[in-house]
Amino acid sequence: MPAANPLLDAALQAADRGWHVFPLRPNAKTPALRGSWLSHATTDPGQIRDWWSTRPYRNIGIATGRSGLLVIDIDEQVGTPTASVDASQLLAPLAAVAGDFSNLRTFAVRTPSGGAHFYYHAPSTPELGCSVGRIGPLIDSRGRGGYVVGAGSRTKLGNYRIIDSRPVAELPSTLVDLLVPPPPPLLTPNSSPGHPSAYLASIVADEARRVANPAPHTRNVTLFRAAVVLGRLIAAGELDEQQVRATLTAAATKHIGVDGFTHDELERAITNGLAYGAQRPRHISTR
Structure with missing residues (x-):
């Protein structure tokens, strides 16, 4: 009987959801493979088994953009990371910005720091990248070009664990509007070269x-x-x-x-x- 391999199982479960995964270093959040992690990310079960069978302690990276995901990362701690907590408690900072909880509940993962990752389907337009604090303090996002640490992974602070297994929800329009990056500074029509x-x-x-x-x-x-x-x-x-x-x-x-x-x-x-x-x-x- 083969030995238990929980990280392999978790990586296969993520891929079965259509999410492109790749290995991270054991007990860490950095890519384990040389070259572009984005080009390695895959849903292929054979490749995933090969990665985690040879090195079973690697953590799991999920390429958000490749997977059609926009993940909201709320760093604000609610209780201790190991305490039982309802996802709605962790959604409070986001609800304060979006207005209510009615369309915020979605697949969620508790992070070892005491925050959480909330998974949403990324809109096709506008294409959203990653952001830091654009929605609000201690609220970041991962979209095109980004990745998150998947459930089942572990760092020295603790485990990434699913706290809401419901299907991934659509990203609310209020959050889409907030996540559209502001335009870079532009010259105004009245600006002369020396202004x-x-x-x-x-x-x-x-x-x-x-x-x-x-x-x-x-x-x-x-x-x-x-x-x-x-x-x-x-x-x-x-x-x-x-x-x-x-x-x-x-x-x-x-x-x-x-x-x-x-x-x-x-x-x-x-x-x-x-x-x-x-x-x-x-x-x-x-x-």
Whole structure:
């Protein structure tokens, strides 16, 4: 009789739902395979058995965009991670934004930190990527180009476990509207080349282009440096942080999955760069 392999079983269950899975490192949230995790993600049972039969302790990654999913990640803790908790309690921060619970209940996974992942069908249009805090504090999302850690996985903090097994619901229109990224700063018709707003827009556009087209093996450092440049302008009150984050995230998202580049790395590079740049504010506008 073959030995029990709960992570293999969980990966096969996810694939049976039509979700594209790939292995993560044991007790971790980072991809275990070389190259693009996005190109490896699959629903093929044979490939999945091969991955987890040879290394049964690997965690499970679910490619959200490939799977037609938009997953809302609520980091706010409700009780202790191991305590029994109803999914509706964890949905409270989202309901506060969306208005009610009536169409929010969906397949849900409790995370070891005490938050939860709520799975929704991603809309075909607009195509939604990933976001950080766009819906509200401690509420992130994973869509095109992203992934989440699947149920059954384990880290040093504890297990990812299903707390609501109902079918995946459609993403409510109120959340779709909130998740559409704001447009990057643009030149206004009244902006002359020498006008401060035109100059600022040019700086943002140049940094976004660098981030979108980095030299080989410079993806992280290019993103960090761009965040430093724009962080100095944010600290001086010249630019809006949310808009800068949205612009840099949009420019860098297409690289998610290349050479193991993850959303965690993307967010860390931006956050660290903005914080470093804030130490040296750069004033441009005439006051």
